[in-house]
Amino acid sequence: MGERVVVTGTGAVTALGATAAATWRAVRDDQAPPRSPAGLPADAAARAATGTVALDASALGVSAREAWLMGRPALALLAAAREAVAQANLPAGLVAPEDIAFFAAMGMVDPAVDDLRGAVMSSLGPDGLELERFFHEGHRRIHPLWPLAMLNNVGFCQVCASLGVRGDNAVFSPGVDAGVVAVVEATAAVAEGRAAVALAGGAGETVSALSLARSRLVGDPHPERRGCPLGEGGGVLVLEREADARERGARPLAVVAGWGYAFGEDDSHARTRALRDAVERAGVEVEAIELAIVSGQPREGGSALGPEPGAAPPLALDSASRLGDLLAGAAVVDAVLATQALSEDGRGGGPPRVALVSARGRSGHAAALLLAAVE
Amino acid sequence: MTPGESRRRVVVTGYGMVTPLGVGADETFSRAAEGRSGIAPIASFDTRGLPCRIAGTVDETRLATAPPAGRLASRGLRLMVLAADEATHAARLADVADRGRVAAVLGSHGENPSIDQVALLHRFTDGKGAWGAADLVGASGYDFQQFFRRKPDAAATLLAARFGCDGPCLSLASACAAGAQAIGEATRLIRDGLADVALAGGCEATVDFVGLLSFTLLRALAERFATPETASRPFDRRRNGFVLAEGAGAVVLEELGHARARGARVHGEVLGYGDSADAYRITDCHPAGRGAALAMRRALEDAGVAPTEVDYINAHATSTVQGDIAEARAIGEVFGPRAKEIPVSSNKSMLGHTIAAAGAIEAILTLMGMSRATILPTINHEVPDPRCALDVVPNAARHQEHRIALSNSFGFGGQNACLCLRRSDG
Amino acid sequence: MQNLITRQRVLSELTKALAETLRIDEQSIRPDSSITRDLGGESLDFLDVNYRMEQAFGIRMARHFFLEHIEEIFGEGAAIDGDGRLTAAAITLLQRRYGGTGMPDASGGLDMDEVPAFVTVQAVADVVTGILDTLPEKCRCGAAAWRSGDGTHITCGGCGEAAAFTDGDELIRQWLAAEAGDAGLKPV
Numbered sequence: 001m002g003e004r005v006v007v008t009g010t011g012a013v014t015a016l017g018a019t020a021a022a023t024w025r026a027v028r029d030d031q032a033p034p035r036s037p038a039g040l041p042a043d044a045a046a047r048a049a050t051g052t053v054a055l056d057a058s059a060l061g062v063s064a065r066e067a068w069l070m071g072r073p074a075l076a077l078l079a080a081a082r083e084a085v086a087q088a089n090l091p092a093g094l095v096a097p098e099d100i101a102f103f104a105a106m107g108m109v110d111p112a113v114d115d116l117r118g119a120v121m122s123s124l125g126p127d128g129l130e131l132e133r134f135f136h137e138g139h140r141r142i143h144p145l146w147p148l149a150m151l152n153n154v155g156f157c158q159v160c161a162s163l164g165v166r167g168d169n170a171v172f173s174p175g176v177d178a179g180v181v182a183v184v185e186a187t188a189a190v191a192e193g194r195a196a197v198a199l200a201g202g203a204g205e206t207v208s209a210l211s212l213a214r215s216r217l218v219g220d221p222h223p224e225r226r227g228c229p230l231g232e233g234g235g236v237l238v239l240e241r242e243a244d245a246r247e248r249g250a251r252p253l254a255v256v257a258g259w260g261y262a263f264g265e266d267d268s269h270a271r272t273r274a275l276r277d278a279v280e281r282a283g284v285e286v287e288a289i290e291l292a293i294v295s296g297q298p299r300e301g302g303s304a305l306g307p308e309p310g311a312a313p314p315l316a317l318d319s320a321s322r323l324g325d326l327l328a329g330a331a332v333v334d335a336v337l338a339t340q341a342l343s344e345d346g347r348g349g350g351p352p353r354v355a356l357v358s359a360r361g362r363s364g365h366a367a368a369l370l371l372a373a374v375e
Numbered sequence: 376m377t378p379g380e381s382r383r384r385v386v387v388t389g390y391g392m393v394t395p396l397g398v399g400a401d402e403t404f405s406r407a408a409e410g411r412s413g414i415a416p417i418a419s420f421d422t423r424g425l426p427c428r429i430a431g432t433v434d435e436t437r438l439a440t441a442p443p444a445g446r447l448a449s450r451g452l453r454l455m456v457l458a459a460d461e462a463t464h465a466a467r468l469a470d471v472a473d474r475g476r477v478a479a480v481l482g483s484h485g486e487n488p489s490i491d492q493v494a495l496l497h498r499f500t501d502g503k504g505a506w507g508a509a510d511l512v513g514a515s516g517y518d519f520q521q522f523f524r525r526k527p528d529a530a531a532t533l534l535a536a537r538f539g540c541d542g543p544c545l546s547l548a549s550a551c552a553a554g555a556q557a558i559g560e561a562t563r564l565i566r567d568g569l570a571d572v573a574l575a576g577g578c579e580a581t582v583d584f585v586g587l588l589s590f591t592l593l594r595a596l597a598e599r600f601a602t603p604e605t606a607s608r609p610f611d612r613r614r615n616g617f618v619l620a621e622g623a624g625a626v627v628l629e630e631l632g633h634a635r636a637r638g639a640r641v642h643g644e645v646l647g648y649g650d651s652a653d654a655y656r657i658t659d660c661h662p663a664g665r666g667a668a669l670a671m672r673r674a675l676e677d678a679g680v681a682p683t684e685v686d687y688i689n690a691h692a693t694s695t696v697q698g699d700i701a702e703a704r705a706i707g708e709v710f711g712p713r714a715k716e717i718p719v720s721s722n723k724s725m726l727g728h729t730i731a732a733a734g735a736i737e738a739i740l741t742l743m744g745m746s747r748a749t750i751l752p753t754i755n756h757e758v759p760d761p762r763c764a765l766d767v768v769p770n771a772a773r774h775q776e777h778r779i780a781l782s783n784s785f786g787f788g789g790q791n792a793c794l795c796l797r798r799s800d801g
Numbered sequence: 802m803q804n805l806i807t808r809q810r811v812l813s814e815l816t817k818a819l820a821e822t823l824r825i826d827e828q829s830i831r832p833d834s835s836i837t838r839d840l841g842g843e844s845l846d847f848l849d850v851n852y853r854m855e856q857a858f859g860i861r862m863a864r865h866f867f868l869e870h871i872e873e874i875f876g877e878g879a880a881i882d883g884d885g886r887l888t889a890a891a892i893t894l895l896q897r898r899y900g901g902t903g904m905p906d907a908s909g910g911l912d913m914d915e916v917p918a919f920v921t922v923q924a925v926a927d928v929v930t931g932i933l934d935t936l937p938e939k940c941r942c943g944a945a946a947w948r949s950g951d952g953t954h955i956t957c958g959g960c961g962e963a964a965a966f967t968d969g970d971e972l973i974r975q976w977l978a979a980e981a982g983d984a985g986l987k988p989v
Contacts, residue, residue: 063824065849069657097654098669106548136424139588141856144848147589151484153549154657157788161654166666168673169652169790170556173484173548181545185560188567194673261543261569262475263535270541273475363532365544426864594848594864599873612877615869658845662914761883 005187006252006374008245009088009238010336011080013053014323015231019083023333024340027322052207053232055079066158069148073106073203074155076234076329080336081163081199088238089250090197092164101168101195102160103185105178105202105328106152110211115146167195172328177261177359177367178202179331184369186239187256196244202332203234204325231324235333253343257354258282258370270366275358278368282354289370290352291341293317295330295359315352331359335369342373385562386799388572388639389468389627390739391461393454394726395431395620398438399461403726403736404743408772410754412604412725414618420584427596429603430582431620431727445533451483452530454623454732455578456537463538463574466627466639471572478570479540480561481531482553482577482731487585530578542570547731551691552650552786553577554624555734555794559648561628571633576735578623590619593658597694607728608755609692609721610699610763617693620727624735643742646680646779646795649673653789660698660789664705667691670791671709671781678795682710685717685795686777687750689741691785692721693728702785703763718775720753720768734784738794741782745798748776803936805949806858811933812926814953818853819922822846832923840922850925859954860932863969867895868913870973875981876989887911890984897980899924928969935967 010020017023055075057067060082067075123130123138148154153171160169168189172178179202186198205211207230245252260277264270279286292313319334320326326333338355357369390400395413397403406413413431422428433454441457448456463469471477531546543564547553554577561575590596597616600606607618634641651673653666660667675682688706692699707714722737723729729736744751749772756769782794812832820827823840836842842850851862865873871880871891880891887895892911899919936955939945944959955964967975978988 065822065824098651102652132421132423139424139592140861142588142592144592144594144852145845147592148657150589151550151787153484153786153790154788157652157654157657157790160652160789161656164654166652166654166669168650170560170650171548171790173546177544178546181543185563188563194677262541263479263532263544264541265536273541364536365532592848598864599869656843656845658848659843758877762885 003191004242005191005239005256006242006245007237007254007256007339007371008240008250008252009084009086009090010236010253010339011083011085011087012233012235012333012336013055013076013079014233014326014333015053016323018054018079020080020235020336020340023323024337027317027319027337028341030322061162069145070155070158071109071149071152072206072232073152073234073329074159076232077104077106077156077201077203077236078159078162080234080236081159081201084199084236084238085163090238095196097164097166099167099196100163100165101186101189101198102163102165103170103172103182103189103198103200104156105172105182105332106156107173107203107205107328109150109152110206110208115143115149118142165199168198177331177365178328179335180259180261180357180359180367180369182332183237183239183256183335184259186237190240196240198239199236200239200332201234201236202326202329204232204327204329205230207232229324231320231326233323233326233333234329235336237332237335237339252374254339255372255374256369257284257372259368261365261367263364263366265364270364271358271360274366274368275356278356278370282370282372284354284370288354289313289356291315291317291338291355293319293334293338293355293357295320295326295334313356331357331367331369335371338371342371383566383568384631385565385628385645386631386634387626387642387645387742388629388634389462389464389466390625390642390742391458391465392622392624392736392739393433393457394622394729394736395433396726398434398457400739400743404740404747407722407725407740407751408749410725410752410770410772412607412754413620414603414607414727416603417582417587419582422587425587425591426598427587427591427616429606429618430587431618431622431729432582433621448533449530450580451578451621451623452533454580454621455481455483455530455534455576455625458576458578458623458625459534459538459574462576462625462627466629468538468572468574468627470637473571474539474541476542476571477540478542478544478561478564478573479531479535479538480543480545480547480557480564480573480575481534482547482549482555482557482734483530483579484548484550484553484731487581487583534574538574540574549790549792550786550788551728551730551733552784552790552792553731553734554736555738555782555784555792556650556790558626558628558645558735558738558794559650559792562645562648565628565630571630573628574625575628576623576625577732579730579732580621581730582619582621587619595695605755607694607724608757609690609694609724609753610703610760610765610767611756612758612760614694614696614699617695617723618727620729622726622729622732622736624732624739626735626739641799643745643799644797646797647674647676647678648792648794649675649677650790650792653791655789657788660701660785662697662701662704664701664708666789666791667702667705667783667785668708670785670793671705671783674781674793674795680779680795683713684779685710685781687741687744687780688717688719689737689780689782690719690721691733691783692753693723698785699760700762702783703765706765715764715766717766718750718768718773719765720751722751724752724754734782734792734794737784738782738796741780741796742798745777745780745796748774750775750777802934803947803955805947805955806933806953808926808930810952811858811929812923814857815850815854815922815926815929818850818857822849822853830922832921832926834922835918836920836922836925838918854925854929857953858929858933859963860929860966861968862928862932863973865970867898867973868916870970870977871981871986874974874977874988875986879986881913885913887913887916890981890986893984894977894981895919898976899927932966932969932972935972936964940964
């Protein structure tokens, strides 16, 4: 994969901002040092209230019914995509729809309880829910399009239709690393000439009573969310070959320099391997990393760069403690933040030159993405 | 770089499956070659009141003797473990030393919420239409194990852990195209040097009330048929919807040099993968099969294969009125006048629609067919539909040498995937 | 027949449902508007609107198309010929049942893909009215005192139970049994 691939557009919708720039400023300017997961308040519900995102469907050109079918995560993805495409200066029609690829990481969808309530209520008897009544009659009260609202990939397809994207595509579901996978697949699609432009996106889950209930499970052995409340939102990067970007006058914001993924029962080894593969591919030393944004909760502590002490980069950001845990959306939103940092005009010591987006989870998945400043 | 020129080649060194026709690839293939159907009335839950009460399910008695997959495993994962056991055993995957170079790529989307989950609402309603969200949160009313089985990527994680795949671990959630996309993405991982071996495939086990209800609400299922076995009838005039099924298909993909070095047996090759999005409508596929045609052309380009070299097409064809026509039109567009001469058959006529597993199961059956010079039939073909003017290999398997094939999987919503496969030379 | 829910009420509920489903102004919906060609509806919208009619009036709309029913009862080829075109019998029956919706005459010839465009707002309203007109004379409890409190749901004045109408598919089957002989069709 010899061609250099660059980011030419970023978009994000999060609890802290409706755009990538606003989110970055809010994260960057928070003067308090990054809080470790252990230091977070225990009351997930209260904090989660700050993790919801304002989404205006009609401003996105989406009808009420379409918005209901898509779900909030897909809406967030669409909003972020529109922003990223605008920043990349890609008006409709410039690139043929078949030449635009789209890879996204999306999470679970809960049963839309409100849509089922009528069916359940009409099937209640004196002793509670009568299954036979539900099977025979109650289900007829469920809106026929409810099943579509339960499928994330349908939301993704709606986003494709709205954006006019018909090329290479896939929906990855989370591991925390799914966002990195989306970025890498998008990078590969343009590097290998399968697409002229590729979008890489990720969206978190809807904050609802049910998803909050899930996040408060006691004794969860896979607490990718423990100690960190859920956050809604999504992020999108526009990627293209550097040569193509320069030729059409688009400004490259960052270079996709390296990546690695690993899986293992031993979480720290997986992290180390992922990082090692990423730096090797990027052709840099670990010490060159000046900014690290980490999502997901590791089993044990350790710095952003691994268990070795003293390996901390100058700036390490724990985005989850500010944005909420975005799950599938985390890595891409973090990549958006990293791009913002890398392309920012001088601020004090200048922007970092190499940034790491690290996704690691207790279930054993680990992924690392390295972005570099454009010289 | 043109396809084939110093690009890493990806071959299949093992495969396995669990389907409504059998536990194990050979059993499924043999029965399919006899034109048997795996569709039957649903016995696992009371279906009275539903307009479609049939499905393709895996023989329960065979599952009872399968090794346990852990309490956190969904039924889909249990099926996948069986299929993966067969595939990894055949490939002798345990012999591969560097596990960091073994990837796991799975197409699945977790278990449906159960009726208990639906009944959960009742526990937190006041009987007057209001829903007590605060109580739900406070009582942690969500059963943890259910949550874990519903988590879409849980299956991939458990699969990777069980089979010692310490490389990239990907989970695809693209519905009907997921199984094919998993094989396609795994192929790319190996070509791009991120892995040397990959366990890939798809699984589906949603023949439950919510699964059946969902497709019933969308009016996607066959509701008029003489017998369960004749309900799934792709390309036939009397088709009126698909039949839901469960199953799992797994392949071990490997870089050719790596396979040869360790003396692994090669069962076939993945020459190319192409995919696209319809970006049209959610429940209607593009009438001319625009996205489907693009996916097929891309697979051919990726493989460096001309349309004239394709000997067989394993169709997606689910037995829906519109879907089968769109695919026939897409094939016509890609292959021109030759479209009527290439054998095109649909395994779904016998297995039903295994959704996320379909792409994997059908790709394996395609490879097996090539090595046995047997083209599987489209059964239940009684009255041809002039709008699907293809050689659908009606009702009886055909003995014919064939070397290069396409396997199509076109997902709900318009995600399309196509694999270009070649017979093993030895 | 029933006179509790007027045709006008049915049309107005349907118009409201279409406006919500298709996200258009009620003003732009006329009785002779073709749901697909004029209002931009697709198959998902028919599912949605049928559901809304069912909930609004407490009825069951047909799950299968009229032409499918013809083929089911009278055999393949009875409604759609080998080339995917409607038979003369099918066109005659469509006109008779859904009459006045601008169907071409029998000699015109029509491709089955063109049929959805002929479904107008009035045609759907007539289907709903047709189902409502199957209101039995008496309730199961024996009372003959139907009433409608909200103007769209009919309930028994005696026991309060909701009225049970013939379901949409059964209604089509009954109609075909009575009428198809005139169009030259015999059940298989």
